Amino acid sequence: MKRKQKNKTSAGFIPLIKTLGGSIREYKKASILTPLFVMVEVVLECLIPYIMTLLLGTISYISGTNQNSDPLIEKIVIFLSHGAAEPNLLLVILQFGLGLIFTAFVSLLCGARSGKYCATASSGFAKNLRKDIYSRIQGFSFSNIDKFSTASLVTRLTTDVTNVEMSYMMIIRTAIRAPFMLIFSLIMAFTINAQMALIFLCTSPILAIGLYFIMTKAIPFFNRIFHKYDAMNESVEENVRGMRVVKSYVREDYEMEKFEKASSSVKEDFVKAEKLIALNTPLMNFCVYFGIIAIYIVGSILIIKSNQSLLQLTELQSFMTYSFQILMSLMMVSMIMVMVIMSYASAQRICEVLNEKSSILSPENAVTEVKDGSVEFDNVNFKYSEKAENYALSDINLKIESGETVGIIGATGSSKTSLVQLIPRLYDVNEGSVKVAGVDVRNYDLEVLRNAVAMVLQKNVLFSGTIKENMRWGDKNATDEEIMHACKLAQADEFIQGFPDKYDTYIEQGGVNVSGGQKQRLCIARALLKKPKILILDDSTSAVDTKTDALIRQALRSYMPETTKIIIAQRIASVQEADKILIMDGGTITAMGKHEDLIKNNAIYKELYYSQNKEAK
C-alpha cells in the first residue's frame, strides 16, 4: 500500500542520477580511471585486427601474390627490413608478431586494471549508497517510519542497491566499452573503406528507433511488475508467519489457490515485459546481418571492378572482423539496456528513501537543556496523517508537575499511546502545543529532549547482544554497578543472576530467549539508565505479575522522586497510587483525578476497579 501511492510521483531521470551520484564520493577516482583504462583497452583491441590486415598485406606483397599493394604497406616493409634491399619475410613476420603480442599484452593489462578499478568503484558506490540510505532511515521520524514498511526498507537496502550496483558496473565499464568499441570499429571500417562503412551508419537509425521503442514501452511495465512481485513475496511471508492460522483453519487449499493466482499474474506480466525486451535480439540480428550482406555485395563489386585498387581482398576480411566487433558491442548495448531498465525501478525506490525529508528535525538555536520534568499539553489536536478524517487526539489540556506520577487508563484504541508519544516529540502535534519544562518540545534539540524523556514502548525490542550491551543503550558509559542498580530497580537483577552468564548472557535477536515479563523489566532498566527527567511506561508491565509490578513502582518512587513518571496500564493497581489518573476514551481525556475521587465519581473507573478486584473487596 505504501509503495503504490508513492510511485506515482516517480522522479525524472536527471534528478535521479543527481541523487544517486551523490554517493560516489571517494570512489570518483576509481570511477574515472575505469573508463579511461577501458578506452585504452578498446583502442588496442581494435588495432589488433588492423595490424593483422597490414601483416597479411605485407605477406602477400612480399610473397608476390599481390602487386597492386598500397603505399603504406610498402613503407612498412621498408621500415621493418631495416634498410635491407631484399625484405626478409620471416624477419618482418616476426616483428609483426612481437608487435601484436605487445599490443595484446598491454590491452590485457589495461583490461585487468579497469576490471579492478571497476570492482572497487562499483562495490564502493554500493557501500556508500547503502550507508546513505541507512543513515537517512536513522534520521527518519516515527511518521516517516510508518510510511515505509520494514520489509520494503530491507529490500531497498539489499536487492535494490545490488541492482543499481550492477548497472553502475555496466555503465562505467561496459557502457563505455561498447559504444567506444562501436565508434572505433566504425572508424577503422571508415579508414578501410568509407563507402562500405556508410552501410553500417544506415542501419543505425533503424536500431535507435527500435531500441527507443522497446525502452519506453518496457520501463513502465517493469515498474508495475516489481510491485506485483513484492506483493506476491509479501503474501508468502504472511503465509509462513501465519502457518498456524492456516493449518488451524485447514486453509491449505485456499492459500494454494490464492498463491497460484498471484504467481500466475506475476508470470503473465513478466512474460509480456520480457517478450518486449526479447525483440532486442532479432532487431540487432536484422541490422547486422543485412549490413553484412550489403557489405559483401558492395565489397565484391568494388574488389573486382577496381581490380583491388579501391578495396583489397584482405581488407574485406578485416572489415568483417570489425563488423563482428560491431555486432558484439551492439549485443553489449542491449544487455546494458535490459539491466538499466530493470534497475531503473530500483533506483527510483532508493531515491524515494534518499529524498524523504525527515518530518521532525531539531530547530536552529535549539534549547539544549531540559530544566525539569514538568509537562503541559495546551489545546492539543493530533492525527497521524494529514489525510486522516478523525483526530487521534482532540482538545487535550493537561498539566503535570515535575516529579508527579500520572496514570493513564483507557479502553483499547483510546489513544493513550498517541498522547505520550507527543512528549518526546516522536510525532508533532497538528494544533496546540506540548511543553516540557515550560518550553515547547519543538524548540528543543531532539537529542537533548529524548535523553531527558525516557520512554518504554509498548512494542518493545531488545537487540542481539549481551544484557550489558543492551543496557548500555541507555547510557554508553554506564559502569557495571550502575547497570546492576538499574536492573535492581526494575526487579530484573534477580532473574539475571539466575542465568549462567549473568549480565553477559547473550540475548538472541528479538529477545526470544527471555520471557515476556523478563523482557519488559530489561526494557525498563534500560530506560532507567538514562536517568531521565520524565519516564514514560507504555503498558510496560503487562506481563509482569502484580507483586513485581508493585515493587517496580515502589522502587521508582523512592529512588527517582524528582522524575516525572507517566504510566499507561491495564491494571488499576498499577496506577492506583498515582498523583493523577487520566481516563481516556476516543482520543479525549474524559476524567482526571486521584483514585479516591474517581472511585466515587467515575462509573467506568469504578467498574474497572471492581471487576479487577472482585476478591479483594
Next chain:
Amino acid sequence: MAMKTPAGRGANMRGGHGRAKKGTMGRLLAMLIKNNKKLLSVIVVCLFISSVTGVMSSLFLNNILTKLSEGLELLPPSGNLTTAEAWNTILPDLMKIFITMICVYVAGIIASFIYTRLMATLTQTFLHQIRTSMFNKMQFYPIRFFDTNKTGDIMSVYTNDTDALRQLVSQSIPSLLTATISVITLLILMFSFSIWLSLVIFLGIFVMSMVTKSVGGNSAKYFMRQQNSLGKEEGYIQEMMRGQKVIKVFCHEEESIEGFDEKNEQLCEDSRKAHMFANILMPIMGNLGNLLYVLIAFVGGLLVVLGARNLTITGFQEYNPTAFLVTIMSFLPISKQFTAQISQTSQQLNSIVMGLAGASRIFELMDHDPETDNGYVTLVRCRIAEDGTITECEERTGHWAWKHPHKADGTITYTELKGDIQMFDVDFGYVPEKIVLHDINLYANPGQKIAFVGATGAGKTTITNLINRFYDIADGKIRYDGININKIKKADLRRSLGIVLQDTNLFTGTVMENIRYGRLSASDEDCIAAAKLAYADDFIRRLPDGYNTMLTSDGANLSQGQRQLLSIARAAVKDAPVMILDEATSSIDTRTEALVQKGTDRLMEGRTVFVIAHRLSTVQNSDVIMVLEYGNIIERGSHEELIAKRGKYYQLYTGAFELE
C-alpha cells in the same frame, strides 16, 4: 512463530551458503524438460538455427573470398579479362552465395525472434512452476518445520534463490546451449578449413580453460562469500528496522550506523574481490583470444612462407599459397568467434555457481516430508433422528458426526461431534531427549471451560499443540468424542477446533475477508454477527472503510488489542464445538475483555473451551483451572477450590509468587 522456539530445537535450514549439492543441475534440467517439453524442443531448434546462422557468416566469407580471388585470377596481371567480364563470370556463383546468405539470415532472424520470445515464456513458466511447487509442498509441512526455520531464511529461498535461478535459466542455460552448438559447428568448420590451425586453437582452449578454472574459481569463491556477508547485513538491517522506534527513543542512531558500517565494509570488500576476479576474467579471455588470433595468423603466415600444404578433414590439399592465404583469412574470424564464445561462456560461471546454489536450496525446501496423516475418521454433516440414529447428509443441519469406517468388518459407525476431549498419561517432548510434558491427564466435557495457568515454558501452549496435532504425542492417548485422535484425519480434526493464538496473524485483504477466513461460506451478516460477538464491530465501524478497510502488513494499522479482537471474531465465525484461546485477550484492556468474554461464553454454551491466560482475571470463571509447572499439572480445581487449597494458585493470585 519463533516465540516458542528455543535455539537448537531443530537443524537450521541454512547450514551456511554452501555450494550446490551434486546432481542439482541434472535435477533442474530434468524438471525443466519434464514440464515444458514442447516449448523446449521449439526453443532448442530455433536456438540451433540461430547459432548456426552466426557461425555460417564465416563460411560465407570463405566462399566469397574464394570466388573473388578466382575472379581476380582472371584479371591482369595473371589473367586478361576486363573487370566487367570477370565480374560477369563470377556473378552467377556470387549470386547463389548471396541468395543463400539472405535465406540463412532470414531464417536466423526468425529463429532468434521465436526463441527469445519463447525463452521469456519458458523462464517465467518454469519459475512459476517452481514457486507454486515450493509453496504447495510447504503448505503440508508440519508445524515443526516452521518452528525450526526462520521466516527470513524461508523467504530468502523465495526471493534471492529464485532470482539466482532466474539468471541461470534465462541467461546461463541458453548461453551454454548456444555456445555448445556454436563451438561444435565452429570446430567442424575449422577442421574443414585447416587442421594445422585447429591445433593452434586447441592449445588456446587449453590455456583459456585453465585460466577460467583458477581466476573463475576464485571469483566463485568470493561470490559465495559475498552472498554470505549480504545475508549477515540483511539480518542486521532486519533487526534494526524492526527496532527502529526504540533506536529513536534512545537516540541510538549513531551506534546503529556504526554497527551497520562494520557489516557494510565487509560486504563491500567481499563484493569488490568477487567482482574483481570476474571483471579481470573478461579482458584476460578477450586478449588470450587476441593472442590466439595473432598466433594463428603467425603460424598460418609461416606455413605459407615455408610452403607447407594445408591439411583438412578431406586430407592434404595441393600446394596453393593463394588458396591457403584465403583459408587463413577466413579462419581468422572463425577463431575470433570461437574465443568470443568461450570467453562469453566463462562470464556465465558466477551465475551458474550462484544459480545452482540457489537451486540446491530450492530443492532442499521442496524435499521435506509432508505432515504424516494416517487418519481415516472423517467429519460429515448428519441428521440425528429422535431415537438417536445418525444418518449422513449433504445439506447443512447444524449437526456433525465422526464417520468411522472399521477395517475389520467393513462397517461404518457414526459418532455425534460433541467436543469431548480426554487425555490419558500424555508425555511429549519437542525433541525426544527433552520431555516437556509429563503424565498429563485431562477430561474436558462439552460445556466446560478448562484453563491453563503457569509460568512461561511450563507447557500450556504445548498441550493445545497436541490437541490439534501440530505435534504428535510421544506416549499416552488423546481421545476426541471417544475416538483416538490419531485415527482422525488431521484436516477434519482441525475443522472441529476453533483456535485463537497469542500471536495474531492477519492477512492482506479487507477486514471482512479476514473474518471470513474462519468459514469461507459465511455471509456478510454472519461475519458482522461474529464481530459483534467479539466486541470488534464497534472499532471496525470506526475504521475509514468499515468492514471494507484494507489491512496490510499483518494489520499494521490496527492496535495490538484490535488485532486480537479480529482474530477472536475470525474464530467465532468458524463456530466449532471446541475452542482454544491461547492468550487471546492479553493486549485487551480488562473492561473490554469482560465484554468479549460475555460474548464468547454465550457462543460456547454447551461446548468445550480451553483458555490459556497470563492474567488470572481471564481464567477466574473457568470450570477447571490447571496449574502447570515444568510440564506437570500440579494443581487442578475451580477458582474457589484452588484458593481454599492455599497452594501455588493461591500464591499466584495473591502475588506472593512470581509468574516467570
